[in-house]
Amino acid sequence: MGFAVMSLTDAAASRVRSIVENAGGEAKGIRISIKKGGCAGMEYAVDLVSEPNSKDDLIEQQGAKVWVAPEAVLYLLGTQMDFETTTLRSGFTFNNPNQTSACGCGESVELKPADLAALAERGDAVVRAS
Secondary structure (H helix, E strand, O other): OOEEOEEEOHHHHHHHHHHHHHHOOOOOEEEEEEEEEOOOEEEEEEEEEOOOOOOOEEEEEOOEEEEEOHHHHHHHOOEEEEEEEOOOOEEEEEEOOOEEEEOOOOOOEEEOOOOHHHHHHHOOOEEOOO
């Protein structure tokens, strides 16, 4: 038994399934990674997956498959991914306990690596089904 890196809301799982269905036969899910950029220093990157990377962590929830890049795992531990639609935009959002700040436009964030000891003490990580 291990820990899931992150969880998905019902809206996020539904949106991932919709993206995969609309993408065609090769798509299997999406991949979340972290890249340097923006005024706060880091950005979440979401890409379509047709060929999963064996080093990625797989999160499966309600038929949605989300792979997490290995270099992003420590920054995403305990994160809940959501999908929201507002008057001006729609997209994935990340409720990330490792986020220390964000830029004014909301496109980039400052992240710190997760405190593994604190997560273990609180039991915040979601247990992955074996």
